[in-house]
Each structure stands twice: as structure tokens, then as C-alpha cells.
Amino acid sequence: MNAAIQVSNLSYRYHDGTEALRGVSFPVAPGECVGLLGPNGSGKSTLLLHLNGLLPEKLGWNGAVQILGQSITPDNIETVRRQVGLVFQDPDDQLFCPSVEEDVAFGPQQLGLSEAEVNARVQKALAQAGLAGFGHRATHHLSHGEKRRACLAGVLACEPSVLVLDEPTSDLDPRGRREFKALLREIAATKLIATHDLELVVELCSRAIVLDRGAVVADGPVTELLNNEELMLAHGLERPHILRHQHPH
Amino acid sequence: MIDDWIGHYHRHRDSSVARLPAAFKLGVALAMIVGTVLAPPTAVGWFAGMALLLLVAVALSRLPLLFLLKRLAWLSPFILSVALVNALQPEARGSWRAVAVKSTICLLTIILVSNTTPFSRILRVLKAAHVPGLLITTIALMHRYLFVLVEEAERMRRARASRTFKRQRRARWQALSTVVGQLFVRASERAERIYDAMCARGWK
Amino acid sequence: MHIPDGFIDGKTAATTALLSAAGVGLALRQVRRRLPPRRVPLLGLAAAFLFAAQMVNFPVAGGTSGHLVGGVLVAALLGPSAAIVVLTTVLIVQCFLFADGGVLALGANIFNMAIIGAAGGYAIYRIVCRVLPGTRGQVAAVAFAGWCSTVLASICCAGQLAWSGTVAWPVAFTAMTSVHMAIGVGEGLISALVLLAIQRVRPDLTSEVNGGEPSQPWGELVRYGLLAALGVAVFVAPFACSWPDGLESVAAKLGFEHKAVQSALPAPAPGYHVPGVRWAVGATALAGAVGAVIVFGLALLLARSLVPEGEGDAHLTKP
Numbered sequence: 001m002n003a004a005i006q007v008s009n010l011s012y013r014y015h016d017g018t019e020a021l022r023g024v025s026f027p028v029a030p031g032e033c034v035g036l037l038g039p040n041g042s043g044k045s046t047l048l049l050h051l052n053g054l055l056p057e058k059l060g061w062n063g064a065v066q067i068l069g070q071s072i073t074p075d076n077i078e079t080v081r082r083q084v085g086l087v088f089q090d091p092d093d094q095l096f097c098p099s100v101e102e103d104v105a106f107g108p109q110q111l112g113l114s115e116a117e118v119n120a121r122v123q124k125a126l127a128q129a130g131l132a133g134f135g136h137r138a139t140h141h142l143s144h145g146e147k148r149r150a151c152l153a154g155v156l157a158c159e160p161s162v163l164v165l166d167e168p169t170s171d172l173d174p175r176g177r178r179e180f181k182a183l184l185r186e187i188a189a190t191k192l193i194a195t196h197d198l199e200l201v202v203e204l205c206s207r208a209i210v211l212d213r214g215a216v217v218a219d220g221p222v223t224e225l226l227n228n229e230e231l232m233l234a235h236g237l238e239r240p241h242i243l244r245h246q247h248p249h
Numbered sequence: 250m251i252d253d254w255i256g257h258y259h260r261h262r263d264s265s266v267a268r269l270p271a272a273f274k275l276g277v278a279l280a281m282i283v284g285t286v287l288a289p290p291t292a293v294g295w296f297a298g299m300a301l302l303l304l305v306a307v308a309l310s311r312l313p314l315l316f317l318l319k320r321l322a323w324l325s326p327f328i329l330s331v332a333l334v335n336a337l338q339p340e341a342r343g344s345w346r347a348v349a350v351k352s353t354i355c356l357l358t359i360i361l362v363s364n365t366t367p368f369s370r371i372l373r374v375l376k377a378a379h380v381p382g383l384l385i386t387t388i389a390l391m392h393r394y395l396f397v398l399v400e401e402a403e404r405m406r407r408a409r410a411s412r413t414f415k416r417q418r419r420a421r422w423q424a425l426s427t428v429v430g431q432l433f434v435r436a437s438e439r440a441e442r443i444y445d446a447m448c449a450r451g452w453k
Numbered sequence: 454m455h456i457p458d459g460f461i462d463g464k465t466a467a468t469t470a471l472l473s474a475a476g477v478g479l480a481l482r483q484v485r486r487r488l489p490p491r492r493v494p495l496l497g498l499a500a501a502f503l504f505a506a507q508m509v510n511f512p513v514a515g516g517t518s519g520h521l522v523g524g525v526l527v528a529a530l531l532g533p534s535a536a537i538v539v540l541t542t543v544l545i546v547q548c549f550l551f552a553d554g555g556v557l558a559l560g561a562n563i564f565n566m567a568i569i570g571a572a573g574g575y576a577i578y579r580i581v582c583r584v585l586p587g588t589r590g591q592v593a594a595v596a597f598a599g600w601c602s603t604v605l606a607s608i609c610c611a612g613q614l615a616w617s618g619t620v621a622w623p624v625a626f627t628a629m630t631s632v633h634m635a636i637g638v639g640e641g642l643i644s645a646l647v648l649l650a651i652q653r654v655r656p657d658l659t660s661e662v663n664g665g666e667p668s669q670p671w672g673e674l675v676r677y678g679l680l681a682a683l684g685v686a687v688f689v690a691p692f693a694c695s696w697p698d699g700l701e702s703v704a705a706k707l708g709f710e711h712k713a714v715q716s717a718l719p720a721p722a723p724g725y726h727v728p729g730v731r732w733a734v735g736a737t738a739l740a741g742a743v744g745a746v747i748v749f750g751l752a753l754l755l756a757r758s759l760v761p762e763g764e765g766d767a768h769l770t771k772p
Contacts, residue, residue: 054445078451086449093442096494098369098393110451140396158450282556287463320552327457334624348619352459352555359458360552371549381481383493387542390497391504392550398498398505406509422511426643429506429521430650433530436502437658440495447494 002069003027004162004190005051010064012046012056012214020046022214028192030161035201035222036194038211039236044166044194045089047211051164051192052084053077067162082111085160085189089167091147100126100142100150101135107158121157129153130183145176152183163189169197198240202226210235264365266310271370272377278362282355290347299354303361310365320360324352368392394439402432454522454610454633455547455562458555462617468687469613470560473541476568476680480537483673488535496535499527500542507543511643519639524571525578525599526644529591530651530658533575534673540567561613564684565606572677574602579670588652589756591659596645596752603637604630604741612688622692623734630737634744641752649759 005028012021020043028034038044049055050065053072063071072080088094097103104125108118126132129149134142142150148168155163168184169177177197184191184204195201201208201222208225210218212235218225226232229239266274281299288295307317332345363371372392376385405428413424461469484496503523510518528536544562547553554562581594611629615622652659 049445052449054448081449081451088442088446088449090442092394092397093439094446096390096393096443096446098389102369106447106452107450110453139393154450279556282458283463286458286461286466286557323553324457327460330628331460331620334620334628348459350459352457355458355555355557356552359548359556363549363552368546368550381478383481383485383496384477384538384542386493387496387500387538388545390494391500391542391546394498394501395504395546398501399508402505402509418512422643422646425509425511426646427650429509429643429647430654432505433499433502433647433651434655434658436498437495437655440498441491443494443498444491 002030003066004030004032004068005192006066006069007047007050008064008066010047010050012043012050019214021050024211024214024216026209026216026219028162028190030190031188032207033191033193033205035205035208036192036211037196037198037201037208037235037237041213042211042236043214044211048086048164048166048192048194051162052081052086054086082158083160084162084164085155085158087151087155087163087165087168089170091144091151094151094154095139095142095147098138098140099135100131100137100139100153103139103150104135104154104157107154111158121159125153125157128156128183128187130179143176145172145179148172148176148180149183152180156187161189163187163191165191165193165195167195167197168193169195169200198226198237199242202240202242210237212236264309264311266306266361267365269365271366272374274362274366275371275374278358281358285351285354288351290344296350296354299358303354303357306361307357310361312361312364317357317360321353321356324349324356328352390443394436398432398436401435402428405431454565454606455544455554456558456565456610456613458557460555460617460619461558461561461613462619465613465617465688466557466560468560469564469684470557472680472684473560473563473568476572476677477537477541477563479673479676479680480534480541480567483534484538495531496538497542499531499535500539500546503527503539503543504546506647511639513639519636519643521643521647522566522570522603522640523644524566525574525595525602525640526647528571528575529578529595529598529644529648533572533670533677536571536575537567537677540571561610565609565613568677569609569681569684570602570606572674573605573681574598575670576674576678577601579674585753585756587760588649589760591652592645592649592760593749593752593756595648596641596755597749599641599644600634600637600748600752601745603633603640604744607633609684609688612685612692615692616688626692627733627737630741634741638748638751641748642755645752645755645759 007027008025010021010024011019014020024043024047036044036047046055051067053059053065059072059074059077061071061073063073065072067080067083070076070080095103097106101122104122105118108121113121122135123132126134129152131146131149131153134146134150137146139147139150152168165184169180172180177200181200181203184193191204193200193205205222207220208218208222209216210225210231217235218228218231223243226240227243232238281302284295285299307314328345328349331348335345369389369392372385372389375388376382406425409424409428413420488496506521506523509521511520512518524536524540527539531539541563544554544559544566548556548559548562575598578594578598581597582590584590585593607629608626611620611622611625614620614625614629619625620628648659
């Protein structure tokens with residue numbers, strides 16, 4: 001069976017020449033939930049932007065990234081963007097429509113669906129994100145947690161098979177975090193979550209990849225990696241409390 | 250800074266006026282404004298009629314009176330200037346009183362409409378009126394992000410002010426210009442991310 | 454300078470609306486053709502930016518403060534056509550959301566601030582940039598163009614008020630122009646400071662071809678110039694010209710003073726004949742001309758004081 005995501009030797013340089021990604025390679029199996037960890041500046045966000053063809057600016061024909069067995073090329077970019085739902089780091093960047101309803105409807109509308117289908121998808125996505133009844137609310141007046149859920153709804157409305165999230169729980173209060181985690185757990189898609197929230201990774205993910213200065217430095221089962229204190233500290237991370245307290249003293 | 254303009258905009262209260270369709274309200278408002286502007290200064294009947302209509306609408310709209318009066322006061326420097334300059338001339342052209350009445354009627358009309366109609370509905374009417382799509386998109390994005398940027402500017406200004414110990418005007422101007430400049434840079438970078446977010450959901 | 458409804462009459466509103474519609478239509482077409490899709494959200498964000506920037510109080514004296522209008526600034530950053538779209542957007546939102554500026558007066562406000570202010574100011578900016586190279590040149594150009602655009606826009610505004618019969622031309626012109634010559638200093642100064650602040654952090658944003666505009670925007674500037682000229686011909690020239698005055702004095706000499714001289718254009722205000730007022734108009738015009746020279750000099754000094762020698766010469770604007 002094809003990997004849901006297959007990254008092979010991906011490298012990328014910024015405009016000013018600095019290397020953002022160096023030979024990154026890893027697969028993600030369908031249905032898997034993988035955590036992408038790394039210190040600030042390690043290239044996590046840049047890597048995620050490659051997964052739906054937003055980077056590189058000029059798409060080649062022999063992409064280093066394959067989604068559901070297909071290389072990302074200028075030809076199939078639209079299909080890829082339908083299959084890969086990317087939730088951005090700053091919800092204000094993603095919620096660019098004035099009302100929640102309009103924003104969640106954006107994706108289905110771009111897909112060319114009929115008005116009835118768009119409405120159906122919007123209601124379903126809002127329910128999935130725990131925002132039933134929020135349709136008429138103005139995006140600007142939502143709380144931070146609600147904004148994050150609205151972003152998720154907007155992406156779910158496109159019914160992607162792969163969900164890629166960039167720091168989904170940052171800036172959330174503990175309740176918001178718990179609610180978001182519960183939502184993610186319910187979603188059946190393949191998930192790749194870039195995050196600093198190590199507890200989230202332990203609770204949701206089966207596998208973790210550690211990125212540092214643009215290169216993959218570790219890739220393996222979550223408990224194994226995150227319990228490796230030396231590895232964590234060496235790459236700007238730490239052993240999460242949740243694992244510490246599981247250890248018999 | 251935020252208090253300056255937040256008085257210009259009132260969050261919606263439900264009222265019979267608020268429930269009227271946007272196109273109807275805009276149409277009526279336009280008719281009232283055009284009629285008032287074109288009316289000769291002697292058309293007292295028209296002005297009285299408009300005033301009555303507006304008073305009824307104000308009552309039905311349940312907008313706070315103090316808010317309305319404050320907004321109408323925005324006109325006062327304009328009216329005062331016209332009155333003043335016309336006073337400098339013995340044979341004044343056009344009575345300033347007519348100008349005062351007309352502008353008050355027109356302003357109250359638009360205040361009522363804008364505060365009882367969600368902006369996105371107004372935008373829909375503009376779109377139906379064949380305003381070009383690119384302009385509509387730009388207006389929509391501006392409306393979406395203007396509060397975001399105003400708050401960002403306020404946060405930056407406060408952060409700057411916390412570290413500005415010189416009271417000289419020059420230092421403050423430098424600090425404020427840097428804030429404004431930084432605001433543009435951030436707006437520009439945000440615009441790029443919005444583009445990415447739009448493309449990520451299939452925008453072409 | 455947002456004109457409320459009721460201050461300009463029907464014919465002025467209609468004429469300015471037509472001119473503005475043409476100008477905005479041209480600008481939209483130009484932007485659609487030239488702006489890379491990547492930059493489309495930037496139009497909306499620049500409009501939001503301008504709105505937020507206009508709220509910033511720059512303390513002047515006592516309780517007064519200066520504010521940026523930003524037409525020339527946005528034009529320097531994004532090009533004249535994008536600037537027209539951005540300013541039009543700001544004016545529309547201010548009108549329909551905050552009731553700032555009249556609905557029928559939108560045409561006049563757009564004409565004054567977007568077409569005359571931004572596009573006209575941009576033309577001056579480019580001319581000065583051509584003469585003075587480097588960052589210093591840019592800073593001086595933006596400062597001078599900012600002042601000019603404020604003054605020019607106020608002259609048009611005065612013309613519109615006069616043509617509507619709200620305020621007599623000599624008084625409108627004298628009052629508005631003298632006030633805006635002072636306000637313009639703030640506009641030029643703030644625009645220059647902000648442009649420099651942006652240039653220091655992101656020089657790529659202040660270099661040429663940012664808004665997808667070609668290095669040679671003269672073609673479209675000529676079109677905007679024509680619209681501006683039309684507007685000026687209707688609102689300003691008849692007042693600024695002395696021929697109606699001369700005509701009346703000739704008629705008086707020939708004994709026709711009892712016959713009203715009917716002209717398609719409105720006659721100048723009766724107050725025009727008051728020697729004091731006429732003198733004021735002439736003095737203001739002279740002050741404007743002298744002021745322009747002085748402000749240009751000040752702009753050069755400003756640039757020199759803000760930009761150290763040699764900075765930004767690598768980012769020379771293309772001529």
C-alpha cells in the first residue's frame with residue numbers, strides 16, 4: 001500500500017541562501033499520526049509548506065514529495081491540495097473571511113460544489129469541530145480556541161485524507177487544548193502534527209520525527225524517542241512531564 | 250487611540266430596523282441622501298419630512314442616543330468652518346444653515362444604516378450592484394483585517410511607549426514611525442501567508 | 454479632508470463620481486493585468502494598514518496631533534494604480550462602516566485623495582527620484598510629494614466647494630490651501646519617516662517593481678493625469694482664471710454692467726471684488742509657490758539628516 005506521505009531527500013534554501021531543509025526523508029503510512037518535533041527555526045513550518053505544494057515556489061516535475069503515491073507536480077496540484085488539509089500556525093492568517101460560515105464554505109466553493117453540497121459540508125465540518133451554530137459569528141470576534149477550531153473546520157470541509165497541522169495548540173488555554181486534542185483524536189485522517197506540545201504528541205501520536213537545523217535527527221516510536229533524555233536535550237527539547245511521571249521512582 | 254474610533258462603530262443590536270434587508274435600507278438611504286442634496290434650501294417641507302422619518306428610525310433602531318449625538322458632533326468642525334468663512338463675506342453664497350441641515354440629515358441616515366446592517370451584507374449589495382470583483386475582495390479583506398491591524402498597532406505602540414523615556418517630540422515621532430513602518434512590514438508578510446492559506450484551500 | 458454629504462451639490466457630486474469611476478476603473482484594469490496573484494491580498498492588507506496607520510497620533514503641540522493620510526506612501530510602496538485601489542477601498546469602508554465622509558461625496562473624496570493625492574503625488578515622487586538618486590533621493594521625494602499631494606488635493610476640494618456654492622472660491626481656496634500647506638508638512642514628514650523605517654527592515658519592499666508596476670509607469674500616469682486635468686479644469690481653473698473678472702470689468706467699461714454676463718461656468722463670488730479678499734487669494738497662491746520651493750529644500754535637509762552618506766546606494770531606484 002502506498003504511503004500517505006512520502007518525502008524523499010527534500011532540500012530547500014531560502015532566498016538569502018540559508019539552508020532550511022537538508023535531505024529530509026520519511027514516510028507516513030495511511031492512518032498514522034506522526035508528531036514533528038524540533039526547536040524553533042528547525043524548518044518544521046517550511047517542511048509542512050512542501051506537503052501541499054506551496055513550496056517550492058516553482059514546482060518541478062520530479063518532486064521530492066509524494067502524496068498518496070503521486071508526485072506533486074504543477075498538473076496535479078489542485079488534487080493534492082484537496083487531499084492534504086493544511087492548518088496554519090496563525091489562525092488569523094487562515095480565517096480570511098468575515099464570518100465563520102463563509103470561511104468554512106471557502107474550500108468547498110473552490111472545489112466547485114453546488115450550493116446545497118457546500119452547505120452540507122459546512123454544517124458537517126462545524127459539527128466535527130464542535131462549532132455547531134457558530135456559522136453566523138464574525139471571525140474577528142471569536143476566542144483564540146474558537147478560531148483554531150474554525151480553521152480546522154475550514155480544512156475538514158474539503159474532506160482531506162491527510163491532515164497537516166502547524167502548532168495547533170500553541171496559545172491555547174488548558175481547556176482549549178484538551179478540547180482540540182479530543183477533536184483531533186476523532187478525525188480518521190492521516191495526521192502529521194508539527195508542535196512544541198510534547199504532551200500532545202505522547203497522547204495522540206504513535207511516531208515522532210525530530211528535526212533540527214533542517215535535517216531529520218531521529219525517527220521512531222514516540223515513547224522511545226521522547227524518553228531519550230539525551231536526544232531531547234541535544235535538540236532543544238526535553239522529556240515531557242507526562243512520561244517522567246510514568247516512570248517508577 | 251482605539252477609543253477614538255470605537256465610538257464610530259456600534260455592535261449590532263437587534264431591532265426592527267436591523268432586520269430590514271440591506272438592499273432596501275441602502276436604497277432608501279440613497280434616495281433620502283440624493284433628495285436632500287438636490288433639494289433647494291427653501292424646501293423646508295422636505296427637510297422636516299426627512300427629520301421626522303429619521304427620528305422614527307432612530308427610535309425603532311434602539312441605538313443609544315448618546316452614541317448618535319457624538320457621531321453627529323463629528324460634523325461640527327465642518328459646519329462651523331463653513332459658517333465662519335461665510336460670515337467673512339457679507340453677501341454669502343448659499344446659507345450655512347441649509348448646509349448644516351442637509352449634512353446632518355445625510356449623516357444621520359448613513360449612521361443609521363451602517364450601524365444596523367452587518368458590513369458583509371452591505372458588501373453583498375455592492376457586489377450585486379456590479380462593483381468589480383477585485384475591489385470587492387479588497388474591501389472584504391480590509392474589513393476582515395482592519396481590527397487585527399489596529400490592535401497590533403496599539404500593542405506595538407504600547408510596547409514602544411514602555412521603553413521610551415525621552416519626552417521629546419522627535420523621539421516619539423521616530424518611535425511612532427517605526428511602529429507604522431513595522432505595521433506595514435507585518436501586514437505585507439501576513440498578506441503572503443493569507444495568499445498561501447487561500448491557495449491551500451484551492452483558490453486560483 | 455473627508456467631505457461630508459450636503460457640502461457639495463448634485464452636479465459636483467455627479468461630475469466627481471464620473472471622473473473617479475473612470476480613474477478607479479483604469480486602476481483596477483492595470484492592477485488586474487500587472488499585479489502577480491501573490492500580491493492580491495496585499496491590496497486589502499495595505500488598505501487595513503492605511504486605516505490603522507491613520508489612527509496613530511503624532512503629537513504636535515498642546516493637544517493637537519498629526520496623522521498620516523498615506524496616499525503617496527502607499528503609491529511609493531505599491532505603485533500608483535494599486536494605491537488608487539487601496540485608497541478607494543479605505544474611503545468606501547470609512548464611508549459605509551464608520552460614516553466618515555458622505556456617500557454622494559465619495560466621488561469627490563476619491564478624486565481628491567486617490568487620483569490627485571496618490572497618483573498625482575506619485576508622479577511628483579518619481580520625478581524627484583529621477584533627479585535625486587539613492588535612498589536619500591527616495592526620502593526627499595516622498596517628503597516633498599507628500600506635501601504637494603496634500604496641498605493639491607485641498608485645492609481641488611476648495612474648487613469643489615466653490616463650484617457647489619457652499620463656500621466662495623477666494624475664501625475656500627485661501628483657507629484650505631493655507632491650512633493644508635501646514636498639514637502637508639506633517640504628511641510629508643511622516644511619510645518619509647515611515648518609508649525609511651520600512652526600507653531599513655525590508656529594503657525589498659521599497660524598491661521598484663513591488664506592486665507589479667513596471668519601472669516605467671508613465672503610460673498610466675498620463676491617463677490619470679488627463680483625468681486630473683479634466684477635474685482641475687472643471688473645479689479649479691474657472692476660479693483661478695481671471696477672465697470672468699476681466700470680462701466683467703470690460704462689460705462695466707462698455708456700459709453693459711446692467712446686463713448679467715451669463716456663462717456656462719458659475720461666476721466668481723461677489724466677494725471676489727473685495728480688494729482684501731483678492732489680495733488674500735493672490736498671496737496664498739504666491740505663498741504656495743514659495744512654500745513648494747521651501748518644502749523641497751526642507752525635504753532635502755530631512756533626507757540628509759536621516760540617511761547617512763552612502764546608505765542605500767546599493768538599492769538605487771531604476772531611473
